[in-house]
Amino acid sequence: MRSFKDNVLRGLLWLAALLTIAILVTIVGYIFYKGIGLISFDFIFGDYSPTGGGGIWPMIVTTIYTIVISLVIATPIGILAAVYLQEYAKQGRLVRMIRFATESLTGIPSIIYGLFGAVFFVTTLKLGMSIIAASLTLTIIILPVIIRTTEESLKTVPRSYREGSLALGNTKLQTLYKVILPSAMPGILAGIILSIGRIVGESAAIFLTAGTVAALPESIFSSARTLTVHSYLVTQEAGDIELAAAIGIVLIVIILILNLLATLLSKILNKADY
C-alpha cells in the first residue's frame, strides 16, 4: 500500500516536471516558429514603417538609450550604497531602515513605478513623456538589484584582504578602491548584467513614462518606444503576432546572451583563489 502511494507521488513529480518543461519549450518554440520568418538584416537595422514591412531599429536604439542612461545613474549610486551598508555602517536602526526600503522597492509592481514616473518625472519635473523620464524611473527599479548583488559580492571578499591593506598603512578609502572593489568586481558586473535584463524586459513602467512614438528618437527628451512596448502595441493594436514574435526572438536572444555573461562572471568570481 505504501509503495503504491510512493509510486503515485513519484509519477506526479515526473508529470509536473515534464509539464513545466513542455510548457516552457512550447512558448519559446512558438515565438521562434512564428517570428523567425521576419528576422533579417533589414528587420533589425531598418527604419520603422507604419504601413508594415519596416524594421525595429528605432526601438533597439530606444532600448539601448534606456539601458545606458539608467545604468550610468544607478550603478555608481548602487555600488556606493552597498559599500556603505557593508563596509561603513554600524548595524542599527538606520541600516535596518535602508534595508527595508531597498527590499520594499524590489516588491513594488512596475505599473506603480509607471504611475510615479508619470506624476514625478513626466509632470512635476516637466520632462514630458520621454526617454529620460523612463530611464530615471528604471533607475529606481534597478537600484535595489545593484545594491543587493554588490552587497553579496562584497561579503565574499575575505576579511584578511581588508586587514592586510589597512596594516600596510592604507586608509579605509584606499583599501576600498585598491583592494575591495577590484576583488568584488565580477560579482558587481553580474549584478549590472542582471539589471540590463530587468530593463530590457520592463514594459508597464516605460509605457507610462516614455510614451509610444514609433520613430528614431531625436534626443533623450523625445518620446519613444522600447522593444517590449513595441511588441505589446503591435499585438494589441494590430494583432500582428508574427511581428511581436520576431521582436520576441530579439528579446530572448538578448536575455540569453546577458545570462551567459552573468554565469561566466560568477564562475570567474568563484574560481578566484581566496
Added chain:
Amino acid sequence: MARPPVEKANKRKYMLEKLSGRVFLFCALLSVISLLLIIGFVFFKGINPFVAEGYSFINFLFGDDWVPSEDQFGIFPMIVASIYATIGALIIGVPIGLFTAIFLAEIAPKKVAKIISPAVQLLAGIPSVLYGVFGLAVIVPFLQNNLGLAKGQSLIAVILVLAIMMLPTVVTVSETAIRAVPKSYREGSLALGVSHIGTIFRVVVPAAKSGILTAVVLGMGRAIGETMAVILVAGNSLIVPTSLTDSVRPLTTNIALEMGYAAGVHQEMLFATGIVLFSFILILNFVLAKISAKGGN
C-alpha cells in the same frame, strides 16, 4: 611657521575619508528617499478625490460601476478580478512549480537537473509581454474553440497566462530552498526505514517550508502586479466575474489602459486604483518579511 608637507597631505587624506563616508551614506539613503517619494506622490494624487473633492472611498472600493464620463468610479469588479486571477494562478502554478522543484532537487539525475535548472532560471527573465503574446496567440483561440466562447479573452485565460509566468519563479526559489535542506535530515529519515519519496514529503519539504512559502509569495507578487501581458488576454470588461469564462479587467490593467488619456479626477482615481494595488503588495511584503524572519530562527 610652515607646516611640514606630510602633515598637510595627511590632513587632506582625513578630509577625504570623512567626506567619502558621507557620500556613501547619501547614496544608501537614496533608496529610502525614492521609496518615500513613490509612496508620497502616488498617495497624494490618489487620496485627493476623497479628501478634497468629496468622493466616497467606500463607493470607490465597493462600487460596481466605472464610468469616468459620468463621474462614476467604482473598482469592485477590478478588485474581484485581481484576487480571482491571482488565486487561480496560484492554484495551478504552485503545485506544478513545487513538484517540478522537488523533482529537480531530489529525483532528477544530476546531469538532467544541471541542464533544466538554468533553462528554467532563464525563462524567469523573459519579458512578461511575450507570455501575453503567447497567451493571445495560442491560449485564447484554444479556449474560444474548445469551450465555445464568443471571445476567448477571459478570466481563465488570465489565470493560465499568470500561472505559466509564475512557474519559473516558483520552481527556481523552491528548488534553492529544497537543496538547502541539510543532507543529514535525509540520511536520518532513510536510516529510520522511511522510503525515498516518504522522506521527501515528510522530512525535506517541511524543512524547506519557509523558502517554499517565499517562492509562493514572490509568484503571487508577480501575478498581482503583472500588467501588459494581462491586458492582452483579459478582455477588459467592467463586470464582476461570475464564471471563469467572463471577460475581466484587473486593477493593473485599468491603470495602463486609461492613463494615456485620463485627466483631472479620472486620473486621480487611477492613482487611487494604484493605492489599492499597492496595499495588496504591502500586505504581501509584510507576510514575506514575517516568513523570512521565522526562517531565520
